[in-house]
Amino acid sequence: MSIRSIASLAALAAVAAQDPSSPIDIPSHLPTRRLVPDVYGYSIEPIWVDDYISTPLAQTLLGAVARVAGKPPPIRVGGNTADQTYLHDAPLSTGNSSVAIPGYLNARQFNVTPAWYDGWAGYFPEGTDFVYTLNLAANTSAWSNAVAQAEAAHKSLGRRLKQFELGNEIDHFINKGWRDASWDVAAYVEQFRNVTGQIVSSEWYKGIADDGDKPTFQAGVFADPPWVPDQQDEIDDFSIANLTKDGEGGIVEREQDKDIIGSYATHLYPQSTCDGPRWLRMRLDLLSDHQVLWKVSGQPPFLRQSVNISQFVPQVAAADKAGAPLVMGETNSVSCSGKSGISDTFGAALWGVDYVLLGASIGIRKTYFHLGAQSEYSAFTPKPYRIKNETVGAGIRANWYGHYFVAKIVATNSDKDKELSIAALPGANSSSLSGYAVYTGEEEEERSLKKLVFLDMGVWNGTEGLSNNSTLKATDGTSFSNGTRPVSTIKVSTSWTAGQSVSVTRLTGPGTNAKSGVAVSAVTFDVRTGAKVGEEKEEVVEVGENGTVEIKIKRAEGVLLEITDGAVSEEVGSSGAAGKTGALWSGLFVAVMTIGFMLRDLEAKRCVTLPSPAIVCEDDTYSGAQQAHLPAKAHTLAQSLLAIAKSCLGFGDMEPAKSEVAPVVTYMVVLGLDALLGQVPIFRSSKFGDTGEQSICVTVAFFHLDLSGANPARHQYPGVT
Structure with missing residues (x-):
């Protein structure tokens, strides 16, 4: 693979573990597809x-x-x-x-x-x-x-x-x-x-x-x-x-x-x-x-x-x-x-x-x-x-x-923007929220962040728009959500410049169960002829300090954000200090997950102490919220990940065992093995060939990890202090 x-x-498997009040980061050099x-x-x-x-x-x-x-x-x-x-x-x-x-x-x-x-x-x-x-x-x-x-x-x-x-x-x-x-x-x-x-x-x-x-x-x-x-x-x-x-x-x-x-x-x-x-x-x-x-x-x-x-x-x-x-x-x-x-x-x-x-x-x-x-x-x-x-x-x-x-x-609005690519955002990946970044430019070094998409997938069963002449009346909604429809504020750290205008397009409906009353920024279509009805409702927000964009979104709604004036970002996903931190965690997660896949077939297991309160043992006994069969060698490799990155990328001395990052890396290995490896039998070590330091270096370098200036203390992980 x-x-x-x-x-x-x-x-995509990553779980957003940051403080809900913190902006969603767009990690640098997210893997994109056309x-x-x-x-x-x-x-x-x-x-x-x-x-x-x-x-x-x-x-x-x-x-x-x-x-x-x-x-x-x-x-x-x-x-x-x-x-x-x-x-x-x-x-x-x-x-x-x-x-x-x-x-x-x-x-x-x-x-x-x-x-x-x-x-x-x-x-x-x-x-x-x-x-x-x-x-x-x-x-x-x-x-x-x-x-x-x-x-x-x-x-x-x-x-x-x-x-x-x-x-x-x-x-x-x-x-x-x-x-x-x-x-x-x-x-x-x-x-x-x-x-x-x-x-x-x-x-x-x-x-x-x-x-x-x-x-x-x-x-x-x-x-x-x-x-x-x-x-x-x-x-x-x-x-x-x-x-x-x-x-x-x-x-x-x-x-x-x-x-x-x-x-x-x-x-x-x-x-x-x-x-x-x-x-x-x-x-x-x-x-x-x-x-x-x-x-x-x-x-x-x-x-x-x-x-x-x-x-x-x-x-x-x-x-x-x-x-x-x-x-x-x-x-x-x-x-x-x-x-x-x-x-x-x-x-x-x-x-x-x-x-x-x-x-x-x-x-x-x-x-x-x-x-x-x-x-x-x-x-x-x-x-x-x-x-x-x-x-x-x-x-x-x-x-x-x-x-x-x-x-x-x-x-796309111009020949320059003809080629688009897309990446899923790890920070917007839960049962009720998904997010995507859309870039312009054909080559990675030319890519620029152009659009963001957020979908609130939470269920809100409303009392309006329940019927549609082209659907069965017997299935019209009869069960409804209680209270007032929730509205959330999404904050996202972008590479856009403060003061730039961002257009907002919304996919709206009366509720998850609605069969009618749906629109795209107030535009609807005539049910008999298919003709477009109405003009698009204009909505614009302004990029704030450090590239932060805030947008309100209802439960069960979609929003599209598109930069509309000035030059878009020249660096993919960079978002100032927050972007550096996001780059660190995204890159570390991908690299560690790759190591985890390589270790799928290792049989030697023993007790490994993880960030309190989790302890994983070969006899399946455990304490804390996480249980995993963690090969002891995974702990060793996770602890040495920073040293490997140092040798690949040539940044200053850092003792992995003493760093603030190493426990987080170890913890991510556990989460990865627990969440993925037991469920994905096709990912076996035979798919990866050489699992030595050289191939790991290639993986780390591919994601351009930049550990300098990162502050792990800004992120809160369960069991990590």
């Missing part, structure tokens, strides 16, 4: 494409995003019915360009003609990038149907067709009866090479003059999360890490295959209406919990397997090493079409923002939210339909506003 991936994991303007996309089930293009609603909404973000959302046409789609040259008996058999809600086969592709090719905003999923399941005639689909799709879409997928959720093929028990990564690679070989050797593909216009392939397309057994339909070896042999072989062993793979895709639905274990996790308060979005272990039992974004860190690392980014190719809040009262609420809007940004911060390039014209999780629905004894109208749901808010986050 790459150092950058470990850095992202460690930074933030693209079309990071938030949609996946449309093939059988529902005709419904979506039958009204201007989707076109208008997606156009609004494009005008703000600078690029339309990417569209993937794929899903379960992709592997049931068959192309027919002759007109269908119905006279239409498509027909679902026996019907749309229970389709077992979806027949289309070339005119079907023409029907939606011109509907979406100019500049939309498309991914199209070919039928890999039907292999009785050497995949002639898939090869024909590829040609027909490209004939209609042209250069807008950026990628093909071969099959949808191919790790479920055994369970669906489409492959036998021998189906595995090796068999998939063989069939991938067969089908892609036919396509790239075809006359139409070779006839594309510009190589940059030739569609590439999005490989993988796996459904089962790698670390969550209760979400896996069958026992198999499908993961991006296995597919690419950790980026060093497998499907990219041959250079010609590596050249045509443009990305890798996985799918994730954190909650579900269609299987028992995830049904127990189907709660709005869990969807809104930032720590659940990252990962959860421990009590209660039904949450022990609720591991979400963190499990994809190794998959991102493997994809990166294989030469292409990882995308979340299909996702939403609740699988099997969603759950009204969860999927269509303001809480889901906040979750969607957090989900996309958290994924981007670890290297998930794009996230595609699945749409069905009659699905409860869809952000907008084109036509009225009948479901669960109710008639649900066409319209816009609360979760749509999360996408429009993300468009504001990824928007």
Whole structure:
């Protein structure tokens, strides 16, 4: 696994331990990942494409995003019915360009003609990038149907067709009866090479003059999360890490295959209406919990397997090493079409923002939210339909506003700002608060802090905005929070200059449970036409002394802060004295966590005395709040961390055992082992090779630790005096 991936994991796993009254620091040189303007996309089930293009609603909404973000959302046409789609040259008996058999809600086969592709090719905003999923399941005639689909799709879409997928959720093929028990990564690679070989050797593909216009392939397309057994339909070896042999072989062993793979895709639905274990996790308060979005272990039992974004860190690392980014190719809040009262609420809007940004911060390039014209999780629905004894109208749901808010986050105002990158803030990482820093500049030395995003993920169930004509009335809120809605003040130490103006954009709603009344700085959208309604409410705050910015935020609300005048910071995340301290603790945490991972397999254990009152012993006896199996060697390495840093970076003499910092370092090792190592079996010492002083030096130097002038006494850690 790459150092950058470990850095992202460690930074996000950190628990903010500072005094609540102290500003949130933005540590120097946070590991960042690219933030693209079309990071938030949609996946449309093939059988529902005709419904979506039958009204201007989707076109208008997606156009609004494009005008703000600078690029339309990417569209993937794929899903379960992709592997049931068959192309027919002759007109269908119905006279239409498509027909679902026996019907749309229970389709077992979806027949289309070339005119079907023409029907939606011109509907979406100019500049939309498309991914199209070919039928890999039907292999009785050497995949002639898939090869024909590829040609027909490209004939209609042209250069807008950026990628093909071969099959949808191919790790479920055994369970669906489409492959036998021998189906595995090796068999998939063989069939991938067969089908892609036919396509790239075809006359139409070779006839594309510009190589940059030739569609590439999005490989993988796996459904089962790698670390969550209760979400896996069958026992198999499908993961991006296995597919690419950790980026060093497998499907990219041959250079010609590596050249045509443009990305890798996985799918994730954190909650579900269609299987028992995830049904127990189907709660709005869990969807809104930032720590659940990252990962959860421990009590209660039904949450022990609720591991979400963190499990994809190794998959991102493997994809990166294989030469292409990882995308979340299909996702939403609740699988099997969603759950009204969860999927269509303001809480889901906040979750969607957090989900996309958290994924981007670890290297998930794009996230595609699945749409069905009659699905409860869809952000907008084109036509009225009948479901669960109710008639649900066409319209816009609360979760749509999360996408429009993300468009504001990824928007750039000049050519200079075209390339954005993102990092999650360790100081804003709890169940009820998440935070992100957005930078401009392509190279690290040119990066400047441009925007900050804070999401209050706390639950506030209000009494307003409970209904929406396009959602089920039976799920309108009936349980409400007591008292007055809390308002907090966030203080953040930035590298911005005192007196500079900072614009504020807010994602607001009457409550977590709200289905209507949602807005982005007072902007709403007409539920019938999708047209933008109202003008954005202007709100500006001023940067205070030492770059401090203060902003009030309601329980269950999102805020975007953007520097609007003068030059933005030249040094990433530096925030004066507070920034130096933040740099110290962020860097130390990442370095120590890396050491902790290296020590995962050490067996020698004995009692180690830690900062009072915690004592850890090999026989599992302990006192104090922390319990961990701490190899004795970890204590030695932690104590010597400063000495190693000194030799790497060349600052003045400091005896680690006598310093104020060493106990904190030791304590962080304990927290890291307790919180992470027991839950993350993939992080083993074999992944890291040399664990000697030289590799540790590289880690420390990579994060540019600056211990000079730091004052550990400013931070309060439990058990550390």
